[in-house]
Amino acid sequence: MRPREFDHDDVLRVAFDQFWRKGVRGTSLSDIARDAGVQRGSLYNAFGSKEALFLQAYERYAADYLLVLQKALGAGSLRKRLSAFFDLTITNFRSGSPPRGCPTTRGLMELGPAEGDGLDEEARQAFASLISRITALVQDTLSAGAERGEFSGSPAAAALHIIPVTRGLAVLERAFGDEAQLRKIASHTIDLVLGKGTR
Amino acid sequence: MRPREFDHDDVLRVAFDQFWRKGVRGTSLSDIARDAGVQRGSLYNAFGSKEALFLQAYERYAADYLLVLQKALGAGSLRKRLSAFFDLTITNFRSGSPPRGCPTTRGLMELGPAEGDGLDEEARQAFASLISRITALVQDTLSAGAERGEFSGSPAAAALHIIPVTRGLAVLERAFGDEAQLRKIASHTIDLVLGKGTR
DNA sequence: AGGGTATTTGACACGACGTCAAGAATGTGT
DNA sequence: ACACATTCTTGACGTCGTGTCAAATACCCT
Numbered sequence: 196m197r198p199r200e201f202d203h204d205d206v207l208r209v210a211f212d213q214f215w216r217k218g219v220r221g222t223s224l225s226d227i228a229r230d231a232g233v234q235r236g237s238l239y240n241a242f243g244s245k246e247a248l249f250l251q252a253y254e255r256y257a258a259d260y261l262l263v264l265q266k267a268l269g270a271g272s273l274r275k276r277l278s279a280f281f282d283l284t285i286t287n288f289r290s291g292s293p294p295r296g297c298p299t300t301r302g303l304m305e306l307g308p309a310e311g312d313g314l315d316e317e318a319r320q321a322f323a324s325l326i327s328r329i330t331a332l333v334q335d336t337l338s339a340g341a342e343r344g345e346f347s348g349s350p351a352a353a354a355l356h357i358i359p360v361t362r363g364l365a366v367l368e369r370a371f372g373d374e375a376q377l378r379k380i381a382s383h384t385i386d387l388v389l390g391k392g393t394r
Numbered sequence: 395m396r397p398r399e400f401d402h403d404d405v406l407r408v409a410f411d412q413f414w415r416k417g418v419r420g421t422s423l424s425d426i427a428r429d430a431g432v433q434r435g436s437l438y439n440a441f442g443s444k445e446a447l448f449l450q451a452y453e454r455y456a457a458d459y460l461l462v463l464q465k466a467l468g469a470g471s472l473r474k475r476l477s478a479f480f481d482l483t484i485t486n487f488r489s490g491s492p493p494r495g496c497p498t499t500r501g502l503m504e505l506g507p508a509e510g511d512g513l514d515e516e517a518r519q520a521f522a523s524l525i526s527r528i529t530a531l532v533q534d535t536l537s538a539g540a541e542r543g544e545f546s547g548s549p550a551a552a553a554l555h556i557i558p559v560t561r562g563l564a565v566l567e568r569a570f571g572d573e574a575q576l577r578k579i580a581s582h583t584i585d586l587v588l589g590k591g592t593r
Numbered sequence: 594a595g596g597g598t599a600t601t602t603g604a605c606a607c608g609a610c611g612t613c614a615a616g617a618a619t620g621t622g623t
Numbered sequence: 624a625c626a627c628a629t630t631c632t633t634g635a636c637g638t639c640g641t642g643t644c645a646a647a648t649a650c651c652c653t
Binding site for chain 1: 495
Binding site for chain 2: 597598599600603
């Protein structure tokens with residue numbers, strides 16, 4: 196066996212950085228190869244295809260991101276936890292300059308189920324999986340809050356409400372790029388869920 | 395002058411149908427040309443570029459969609475109007491088989507601000523414009539409801555809350571394809587905004 | 594009828610994805 | 624120590640998509 200001349204994880208990191216900044220369709224394997232100091236053909240040999248490379252890079256990101264979220268949601272009052280959740284969400288897709296947006300949301304729209312290529316069903320599942328896990332995390336947080344008397348509604352219903360808001364924030368970020376607006380919506384949503392509504 | 399051999403609007407309709415089903419990046423001008431019975435070069439001559447063609451087709455869609463929305467939001471109690479709004483939203487991106495999703499959300503992620511090409515700022519503006527107009531429409535609906543005593547909160551704040559939810563629904567539609575879930579979230583959001591929260 | 598003008602048409606350049614065969618470098622068995 | 628098998632690397636190739644250009648074409652107008 197001939198050994199690899201590059202580090203598998205390094206390539207994954209370089210690749211995801213590009214995918215995040217320029218989108219999957221907007222990033223060519225030549226770009227990644229140049230940036231990683233690897234020949235394009237080696238990428239095909241090691242990962243199989245552009246989509247497979249993206250998926251591996253994305254799974255890495257998703258696992259890391261979940262850990263960060265989990266840590267941030269583990270302390271403080273329920274309000275503080277929800278606040279931290281939204282803050283992390285917004286900070287995540289306002290990172291970089293220009294802001295890189297939400298890779299999950301963007302990926303879903305770029306690679307999700309398409310007519311013809313039945314291939315990207317696997318991609319859809321990867322994105323859906325991260326969203327599901329985040330939903331579960333938020334729901335657990337709400338449940339814990341309910342047990343401590345900080346919340347008196349249905350954790351499942353509330354989580355099912357919070358998640359689409361965060362997905363919507365990702366869309367609005369890209370449409371308007373107005374971080375203050377995002378934070379306003381986030382804080383308003385927390386108020387609504389916790390019971391200090393628009394009334 | 396030599397007259398056009400095809401109908402400008404026909405091409406726009408055919409093009410948007412393809413863009414909607416397969417995404418902008420996933421639709422080639424050859425596809426559109428074949429489907430419209432036009433030579434590819436003629437499209438470049440008439441519209442300039444793929445993105446310009448998409449933008450014209452999208453503006454047509456946006457104008458039509460706004461009219462439909464406006465009509466649907468014009469009658470009934472506030473609750474009925476909001477319900478009609480969400481229903482139309484969901485029905486819109488559950489249309490077709492497989493469901494075509496939300497062209498605005500997908501377009502934003504496919505064509506929004508990207509590193510390098512400063513060109514698609516125009517596209518971003520088109521998407522943002524539709525979202526803004528829908529926001530204004532919802533806000534007006536809430537204001538009218540407030541005057542009639544059906545709502546006692548801030549129309550601006552409530553609209554700013556409802557819109558990201560609809561954007562989030564577009565994302566979840568693509569991630570899970572579960573229409574029942576979307577409708578559940580919608581009805582829950584109405585309850586929250588109108589004051590029957592999770593409490 | 595004829596000239597000007599815009600449209601059509603096909604060829605071309607370029608870049609991207611993906612495949613393939615041939616070359617190169619290492620571990621392994623004798 | 625040497626040869627072999629196995630994997631990685633490298634460059635060439637095919638295909639498809641975007642966009643440009645010049646030549647051919649068909650119509651309107653005078």
